[in-house]
Amino acid sequence: MEDIEELKDEIESLRFEIESMRKEMKNITPHKHCLNCGISIPPDQTFCSKKCEDEWNRMLKRKKTMMYVWVLFLVILFIILIASGL
Numbered sequence: 001m002e003d004i005e006e007l008k009d010e011i012e013s014l015r016f017e018i019e020s021m022r023k024e025m026k027n028i029t030p031h032k033h034c035l036n037c038g039i040s041i042p043p044d045q046t047f048c049s050k051k052c053e054d055e056w057n058r059m060l061k062r063k064k065t066m067m068y069v070w071v072l073f074l075v076i077l078f079i080i081l082i083a084s085g086l
């Protein structure tokens with residue numbers, strides 16, 4: 001019977017440990033992830049470093065340029081269709 005009591009004590013202390021771990025995790029929760037690389041950062045920041053911000057902006061610029069190219073392509077296609085008399 002003593003063994004069971006010991007086991008109970010161990011389980012109780014384990015439960016306590018898990019509970020405190022859970023509380024700790026809750027304390028970590030308010031944070032964001034870097035938009036570029038996904039690393040954990042303070043909630044008042046958007047990127048973890050200037051390098052990531054630059055990378056992200058470069059990517060956005062490239063995306064925007066690609067969109068302009070597409071719009072231009074569609075406009076030219078449209079003009080060709082109209083010019084050919086439909």
Ligand SMILES: [Zn+2]
Pocket residue numbers: 034035036037038039047048049052
């Ligand atoms: Zn980053």
